Amino acid sequence: MEVAIVTGAGSGIGKATAIQLGSQGYRVYALDKDEKLIGNFGNMNNIIPIICDVLKEKDISNFFSHFSSQEKHLDLLFNGVGAMKLGGVLDTSEKDWDFGFHINLKSALVFSKRASNYLIESKNPSIINISSALGETYEDKSVIYTVMKSALITLTKCLAKELAPKKIRVNAISPGPIQTSFVRSFSQETKKIPGASKLVMKLSHTPIGRTGKAEEVAKLVSYLASPQASFITGSCISIDGGWSL
Numbered sequence: 001m002e003v004a005i006v007t008g009a010g011s012g013i014g015k016a017t018a019i020q021l022g023s024q025g026y027r028v029y030a031l032d033k034d035e036k037l038i039g040n041f042g043n044m045n046n047i048i049p050i051i052c053d054v055l056k057e058k059d060i061s062n063f064f065s066h067f068s069s070q071e072k073h074l075d076l077l078f079n080g081v082g083a084m085k086l087g088g089v090l091d092t093s094e095k096d097w098d099f100g101f102h103i104n105l106k107s108a109l110v111f112s113k114r115a116s117n118y119l120i121e122s123k124n125p126s127i128i129n130i131s132s133a134l135g136e137t138y139e140d141k142s143v144i145y146t147v148m149k150s151a152l153i154t155l156t157k158c159l160a161k162e163l164a165p166k167k168i169r170v171n172a173i174s175p176g177p178i179q180t181s182f183v184r185s186f187s188q189e190t191k192k193i194p195g196a197s198k199l200v201m202k203l204s205h206t207p208i209g210r211t212g213k214a215e216e217v218a219k220l221v222s223y224l225a226s227p228q229a230s231f232i233t234g235s236c237i238s239i240d241g242g243w244s245l
Contacts, residue, residue: 002026004225005067005072007054007111008081009035009139012180013130016214017078017221022046024222026076029067033059054081054107064114072084073121076225079108084145092144104148104230105155112159116168125168126225129156130217133240149174160234169233171224176240177211204243 004021008014010032018030018041027046032038035054041049050066051061067074081102082152084131085096108129119125135149153172160170203229220239 002076003029003071004076004078005029005031005115006073006078006080007031007052007107008079008130009049010034010040012082013175013178013214013217014078016218017080018047019044020215020218020222021076021078021225027071029063031063045125048087048127054111055102060110060114066239067118071118074115074118075122077111077115077119077127078221079111079127081107082130082132082145082149084142087143088141089143097144100144100148105151110151112170116163116166119163119168120166120198124225124227124230125166126229127159127163127168127170127222128224129170129172131172131174131236132154132242133174133238135174136236136238136244137176138225156236157234162189168225169230171229171232171234172236173217173220173224174236174238174240174244175212175217176238176243177206178214178217180212180214205224206243207245208241210241212239212241 004026006018006028009018009030012164016134018028021083022028022044025046029048029050030038030041031050031052035051036050038051041047048062052063078220081103085100086094087096112127129152132149134146135153138146156170156172163170217239224232
């Protein structure tokens with residue numbers, strides 16, 4: 001059986017990815033810090049909900065200790081956790097930047113390093129990082145998120161090159177406007193930030209005329225993790241309805 005780890009699995013793209021992989025027969029370790037959200041998986045086939053805060057070293061160590069007692073290999077690591085703190089360069093604090101760094105970038109690095117020990121035992125090992133269309137272009141009041149998601153794309157390329165001799169493929173996905181609770185809560189938050197409404201307006205319009213669905217991103221994850229994508233590594237693939245054009 002193929003084995004996957006999905007972080008940020010409690011909602012949105014992470015949840016859709018866990019469900020997609022589980023339906024394909026993966027045994028999925030679905031990680032999230034929110035016990036209530038993780039509980040929504042109930043008794044879904046092949047999905048093992050795990051309470052884990054990716055910002056806490058103890059939680060990470062406890063998870064990998066448990067994982068190593070249950071599994072001998074890992075086929076896919078999906079780094080799906082992320083968060084946005086609104087603001088520009090001059091009106092965000094060092095604390096805001098520290099949080100943005102740890103949640104959007106360092107968590108992917110830490111999990112990738114830990115997971116590589118198990119990925120090398122797979123016949124088709126893969127790491128997939130969730131970046132963002134905002135990681136490739138700056139919009140007002142998204143500076144921390146843009147910087148960190150841009151850095152995640154660069155980290156993806158670095159990991160891809162370093163892990164290629166071990167046959168571990170590493171790719172990133174840059175979603176545009178997707179219908180998730182993250183985007184909805186973000187839209188509400190912008191109402192409190194002067195000037196941020198322009199960002200919401202921009203994110204709500206795509207050339208294709210609609211926002212995307214988390215399930216569409218999950219299907220792209222499924223493809224990138226499959227043997228059909230065995231020659232794709234170090235890439236960042238946009239799924240944004242043309243938003244970044």
